[in-house]
Amino acid sequence: MKVNIPKIPHAFFKWYCKREKYEEIHGDLEEFFYEKVETSGSAKARLFYTWNIIRCFQPYAWKIPKSQNSNIVMFKNYFKTSYRSMIKHPLSSFINVFGLAVAIGVCMVTYQFMDFDYSIDRFHEYKDEVYLTTFHVNREGTEEQYGMTPIPLGEMLRQDFTNIKNVCRIQDENAVMKAGDNVFHENIRFVDPEFLKMFTFPLKWGSSGSLSDPNSIILSEEMSIKYFGSENPVGREIKATFNDKKVKSFKIAGVAQKIPMAHIIGFNFLINFENLKVYDPTYNFSDWKGMVDATFVQVKESSNLPVIKSGMEEYRKLQNEVEHDWPISSFDFVKLNDLHLSSGEIRNDISYDGSREGRVGLPFIASFILALACFNYINIAIVSASRRLKEIGLRKVIGANKKLVIVQFLAENLFVTFLAGIVGFFLAATVFLPWFTQFAAITTEFNLLDGNMWLFLSGVLIFTGIVSGLYPAFYISKFQAITIFRGTVKFGKKNRLTKVFLSLQLMLACVGITFAVMFGQNSAYQAKRSWGYNQKQALYVNVPDRSAYDQLKAELRQHTDITSISGSHHHLGKTIATSIVHLPDKQYEVQELSVGPGYFETMGLQLENGRFFEEFKESEHRSIVVNELLVESLELTQPIGAQLRMDSIQYEIVGVAKNFHFDNFYYENRPIIFTLADKKDYRFLTVQVREGAELDTYDVLQSEWGSLFPETPFQGGYQEDVWVGFYEELGIMKKFTRAIAILFVLLASLGLYGLVKLNLTGRVREFSIRKALGASVKNIASTVFNQYLLLSIAAIVFGAPLGHIMITAMMDMMFPDPRPFAYTSAPISAVILVIVLIAVISTQIRKVSRANPVDGLKVE
Amino acid sequence: MGRTYLGEFEEIVLLTVGILYEDAYAVAITKEITKQSARPVNVSAVHKSLYRLEKKGMLKSRLSDPESKRGGKRKRLFTITPYGKTALDESMDLRTKMRNQIPDLAFKWDIG
Numbered sequence: 001m002k003v004n005i006p007k008i009p010h011a012f013f014k015w016y017c018k019r020e021k022y023e024e025i026h027g028d029l030e031e032f033f034y035e036k037v038e039t040s041g042s043a044k045a046r047l048f049y050t051w052n053i054i055r056c057f058q059p060y061a062w063k064i065p066k067s068q069n070s071n072i073v074m075f076k077n078y079f080k081t082s083y084r085s086m087i088k089h090p091l092s093s094f095i096n097v098f099g100l101a102v103a104i105g106v107c108m109v110t111y112q113f114m115d116f117d118y119s120i121d122r123f124h125e126y127k128d129e130v131y132l133t134t135f136h137v138n139r140e141g142t143e144e145q146y147g148m149t150p151i152p153l154g155e156m157l158r159q160d161f162t163n164i165k166n167v168c169r170i171q172d173e174n175a176v177m178k179a180g181d182n183v184f185h186e187n188i189r190f191v192d193p194e195f196l197k198m199f200t201f202p203l204k205w206g207s208s209g210s211l212s213d214p215n216s217i218i219l220s221e222e223m224s225i226k227y228f229g230s231e232n233p234v235g236r237e238i239k240a241t242f243n244d245k246k247v248k249s250f251k252i253a254g255v256a257q258k259i260p261m262a263h264i265i266g267f268n269f270l271i272n273f274e275n276l277k278v279y280d281p282t283y284n285f286s287d288w289k290g291m292v293d294a295t296f297v298q299v300k301e302s303s304n305l306p307v308i309k310s311g312m313e314e315y316r317k318l319q320n321e322v323e324h325d326w327p328i329s330s331f332d333f334v335k336l337n338d339l340h341l342s343s344g345e346i347r348n349d350i351s352y353d354g355s356r357e358g359r360v361g362l363p364f365i366a367s368f369i370l371a372l373a374c375f376n377y378i379n380i381a382i383v384s385a386s387r388r389l390k391e392i393g394l395r396k397v398i399g400a401n402k403k404l405v406i407v408q409f410l411a412e413n414l415f416v417t418f419l420a421g422i423v424g425f426f427l428a429a430t431v432f433l434p435w436f437t438q439f440a441a442i443t444t445e446f447n448l449l450d451g452n453m454w455l456f457l458s459g460v461l462i463f464t465g466i467v468s469g470l471y472p473a474f475y476i477s478k479f480q481a482i483t484i485f486r487g488t489v490k491f492g493k494k495n496r497l498t499k500v501f502l503s504l505q506l507m508l509a510c511v512g513i514t515f516a517v518m519f520g521q522n523s524a525y526q527a528k529r530s531w532g533y534n535q536k537q538a539l540y541v542n543v544p545d546r547s548a549y550d551q552l553k554a555e556l557r558q559h560t561d562i563t564s565i566s567g568s569h570h571h572l573g574k575t576i577a578t579s580i581v582h583l584p585d586k587q588y589e590v591q592e593l594s595v596g597p598g599y600f601e602t603m604g605l606q607l608e609n610g611r612f613f614e615e616f617k618e619s620e621h622r623s624i625v626v627n628e629l630l631v632e633s634l635e636l637t638q639p640i641g642a643q644l645r646m647d648s649i650q651y652e653i654v655g656v657a658k659n660f661h662f663d664n665f666y667y668e669n670r671p672i673i674f675t676l677a678d679k680k681d682y683r684f685l686t687v688q689v690r691e692g693a694e695l696d697t698y699d700v701l702q703s704e705w706g707s708l709f710p711e712t713p714f715q716g717g718y719q720e721d722v723w724v725g726f727y728e729e730l731g732i733m734k735k736f737t738r739a740i741a742i743l744f745v746l747l748a749s750l751g752l753y754g755l756v757k758l759n760l761t762g763r764v765r766e767f768s769i770r771k772a773l774g775a776s777v778k779n780i781a782s783t784v785f786n787q788y789l790l791l792s793i794a795a796i797v798f799g800a801p802l803g804h805i806m807i808t809a810m811m812d813m814m815f816p817d818p819r820p821f822a823y824t825s826a827p828i829s830a831v832i833l834v835i836v837l838i839a840v841i842s843t844q845i846r847k848v849s850r851a852n853p854v855d856g857l858k859v860e
Numbered sequence: 861m862g863r864t865y866l867g868e869f870e871e872i873v874l875l876t877v878g879i880l881y882e883d884a885y886a887v888a889i890t891k892e893i894t895k896q897s898a899r900p901v902n903v904s905a906v907h908k909s910l911y912r913l914e915k916k917g918m919l920k921s922r923l924s925d926p927e928s929k930r931g932g933k934r935k936r937l938f939t940i941t942p943y944g945k946t947a948l949d950e951s952m953d954l955r956t957k958m959r960n961q962i963p964d965l966a967f968k969w970d971i972g
Contacts (some may be wrong), residue, residue, distance in 0.1 A: 005931075023933050024885075024886075024923070024933070024934065024935060024936040025886075025907060026933065027927075027930040027931065027933030027934065027935050028885070028886040028903055028907070028930070028935070030930045030931040030933065031887045031929060031930040032903060034929060034930075034931075052902070052903060055902050055904035055905075056903075056904040058904060058907075058908060060907060060911045060912070061907070
C-alpha cells in the first residue's frame with residue numbers, strides 16, 4: 001500500500017526550504033516517513049512527519065532573503081542610513097529629537113491631567129445609578145440649576161417612589177472634635193445610612209451598616225491617623241461639640257480606606273442625618289423652606305427618571321407654597337458620573353469643577369508646542385536635504401522612484417519620532433509630571449497598564465511623524481537625479497512654501513510667548529489689586545457667642561496696639577448670606593452681611609454717600625448700608641432714603657459703601673447689603689491694629705483666647721490670609737506660565753539655531769568669496785539678516801495680535817475681571833522673539849566672520 | 861587556524877560520520893546516534909550540525925544516486941576532512957590530557 005505524505009506540511013516545507021537543500025532534506029524526511037508507516041502505521045507516521053517539518057523550520061533550511069528587492073532589506077537599509085545621518089549630524093538630530101520629545105512630553109502630561117480630571121468621582125460602583133436631585137429656578141428670564149434641595153424632599157422621595165432604590169441626604173456642618181488630647185475644628189458630614197451603599201467607599205476597619213445608629217461615627221483614614229495614630233480606633237469614643245455648646249459622644253464604628261485621589265465627594269467624618277437635631281434643636285425635617293446640601297437618589301433603571309420627575313410635580317407645588325420669591329420651575333437629576341464635569345453650571349452643589357482652565361489651557365499649550373516642534377522639524381528637514389542630495393540621486397539612479405524616496409523619508413521620520421516618544425515619555429514621567437503635580441493639587445502617575453495612554457501616545461507619535469515628515473518627504477523626492485549630479489539643484493530660496501513654514505514657526509513661537517507674557521502680567525496685576533478695604537491691618541477671631549465676644553473684647557481693650565474692635569455675624573471673605581430684596585416693581589437677589597456698628601471702620605470700608613451704622617439705636621435695625629453695585633443694579637437714582645423690603649420688613653438705605661471685593665478675584669462682585677447684627681448673633685470679632693503690630697497682635701489674640709477658653713481651639717487669623725489660596729494659585733500660575741514661556745523660547749531658539757546654522761553652512765562658499773573680495777562683517781551680517789527680516793516681521797505682525805486675541809478670550813473665561821486690555825504684551829513678546837533671533841543669528845555670523853575663507857573655498 | 865571549537869553534539873555527529881564511513885547521511889547518522897547513546901535525537905538537529913560542520917570545513921559532502929525508498933531522491937553523503945580529523949583529535953586529546961591530571965585522590969570517596 002502506498003501512503004501519501006501529508007500535503008499541507010509538505011507545502012509548508014516547500015515554502016520555507018531553500019531549493020538546493022530541498023531534495024536531500026526532504027529525502028531524509030521521506031525515508032523516515034515510509035519507515036514509520038511500516039513500523040507504527042500511517043497515522044503516527046503522518047504525525048511524526050509533521051513534527052519533523054516543524055523541527056526543520058530552522059535557519060539552515062530557510063530561504064534566506066538574499067534578493068536585493070526584498071522589503072526587509074530595504075527597510076534595514078533605510079534604518080541604517082537614518083541612523084548614520086543622525087549620528088553624523090548630532091546637532092540637528094538633537095534639535096529634532098529633543099524638540100519633539102518636549103512636545104510629546106507635554107502632550108503626555110496633558111493626557112494624564114485630562115484622564116485624572118475625567119476620572120473624578122467615577123470610581124463608585126453605582127456611578128450610573130446614583131443621581132443628584134436638583135431644581136431649576138427662573139430668575140428674571142434666566143433659568144438656573146441649583147444643587148441643593150428642600151429638606152423634606154429626600155424623605156418624600158423615599159416614601160412615594162418604589163422605583164427609587166436608595167435615598168441619601170447630605171448636610172455639612174462644623175464641629176469641634178475631641179479625642180484624648182486632640183481637639184480640632186472639623187467639617188462633619190451628616191448623611192443617611194444609605195450613603196455608603198450608594199457611594200462605594202470601602203472600609204478599612206468596622207462595618208458600614210453601623211451608620212444607621214445615630215451614636216456611631218465613621219472616620220476617613222486621614223482623620224483616624226490624625227486622632228488615633230496608626231492603631232485601630234473602632235469601638236473608641238470621639239466627642240463632638242456642635243455650635244460650641246451641644247456635646248455628644250460618638251462611638252467609632254468604622255474607618256474608611258484611603259479615598260482615591262480623583263475624588264471631590266469624600267468625607268472626614270460621617271454621622272447619621274438625625275444628628276442634625278442635636279446640632280440644632282430647632283432643625284425641622286419637614287420644613288420646605290430649609291435646604292440640605294444635597295439629596296442623592298439611586299434608581300434601578302434610568303428609564304424610571306421621567307416617571308419620577310413627573311411625580312415630583314406635587315412637591316413643586318408644596319415648595320412653591322412656602323417659597324414665593326423664586327418659585328421652582330422643575331426638578332431634575334444629574335448623574336453622579338457627570339456631576340463633576342457639569343457642576344460648573346450648577347449653583348450651590350456639593351461638587352465643583354475647578355479644572356476648567358486646565359481643560360482649556362493645557363490642550364491649547366500642548367498643541368501649540370507640538371505644532372512648534374513639527375515646524376522646527378519640517379524646516380530643518382528641508383534645509384538639511386542639501387546634505388542628502390547625493391544619496392537621493394544615487395537611490396534614484398539605482399532605481400528608486402519617487403514613491404520609494406517618500407516612503408524612505410517618512411520611515412526615517414517615524415523612526416525619529418519614535419525615539420522622541422521614548423525620550424518624551426521619560427521626560428514626562430521624571431520631570432514634567434512631578435513638576436506639574438506639585439502645584440496642580442493632583443497626585444497622579446503614569447499607569448503603565450493604561451491601554452488608552454499607550455493608544456494616545458502611539459496616536460500622537462504617528463500623527464506627528466506623518467504630519468512633520470510629509471512635506472519634507474515630498475519635497476526631497478521631487479529632485480531629479482540628473483540635476484543633483486550636475487549640481488544645479490536650486491532649493492530653499494525660491495520655495496515659497498518653505499518661507500511660509502518658517503514664518504509659521506516664528507508665529508507660533510510668538511503666540512506662545514505672548515501667552516506666557518499675558519498670563520504673567522495678569523497674575524502680577526491681580527496680585528496688586530486693591531480689595532476695596534484695609535485687609536492688611538485687620539485680624540479676626542471666630543467667637544461662639546455673645547459672652548465670649550464680650551469677654552475677649554474686654555481683655556483686648558487693654559492692648560494699645562489695637563485701635564478698634566468690632567463684632568459681626570458675617571465676615572468679609574468668610575461668611576455671607578443670600579437674601580432677596582423687594583422694590584415696589586421688582587425683586588432682586590443680593591448678598592447680605594450682618595455686622596455690628598463699628599465694623600465698617602474696623603475693616604476700613606470706604607463710604608461713598610450717606611453714613612454707616614450708629615451705635616445701637618433701636619431705629620438702626622431698620623437701616624441698611626448697600627454697595628455701589630447694588631445702587632447700579634437696582635437703578636436707584638436717589639439711594640439715600642430709598643425703601644427696600646426684605647422678609648416683609650421695610651428697610652431704609654442710610655449709606656452707600658464703595659465697591660469692595662467680598663471674595664477673591666475669581667468671583668465677580670455682587671450687589672451687597674449690610675444689616676445691623678444683634679449682639680447675640682456675633683460670630684466674629686474683628687480688630688484693627690497699628691501698622692506693623694499685626695504679628696504681635698496675632699500672638700496676643702491666640703494667648704488671650706487660650707487663657708479664656710482652653711477647651712476650644714483658636715480659630716482666626718490675618719484678614720489677608722482669607723485669600724491665601726487665591727494668592728497661592730496666582731503664584732502657581734505665574735510659575736507655570738513662566739515655565740511654559742521658557743519652553744516656547746527654548747524650542748523656538750533651538751529650531752532657529754539649527755535652521756540658521758544649516759543655512760549658513762550651505763552658503764560657506766559664498767561667504768568665503770565675499771570675504772576674499774573684501775566684504776566686511778557688517779556686509780555679511782546684513783545679507784543674512786535680510787533673509788530673515790521680512791519673515792520675522794510678518795510673523796510678529798500676525799502672531800502677536802493673534803496670540804493677544806486668543807489669550808484674551810481664554811482669560812475672560814477664567815477671570816470675571818481680567819487685566820484691562822493693554823497692548824504692552826504684544827511688543828514685549830515681539831521684543832523677546834527679536835532678541836532670540838538676533839542672538840541666534842549673531843552667534844552664527846560671528847563664526848562666519850572668524851572663519852578663514854581659504855577653508856571655505858578649499859575643495860578636497 | 862587557531863583553536864577550533866566543537867560542541868558536544870557536533871563532536872558526536874563528527875564521530876558518527878567517521879563510524880559510518882561510506883554511508884554517512886542524515887538518516888543513518890540519526891539512527892546510529894540513537895542506537896549508540898540511547899538518547900532520542902531528531903533528524904533536524906543532525907541536519908543542523910552537519911551543515912555547520914561542513915561550513916567549518918570539518919566535513920565534505922557529495923550527492924548519491926536517487927533511491928526509491930526515499931521517493932526517488934538523492935541523499936547527501938558526508939565524509940570527514942583532514943581538518944575534521946585534527947579538530948576531533950585535538951578535542952579528544954584535550955579531554956584525555958585533562959582527565960589524566962585529575963589526582964586519584966579526587967576519586968577516593970570515603971563511604972559514609
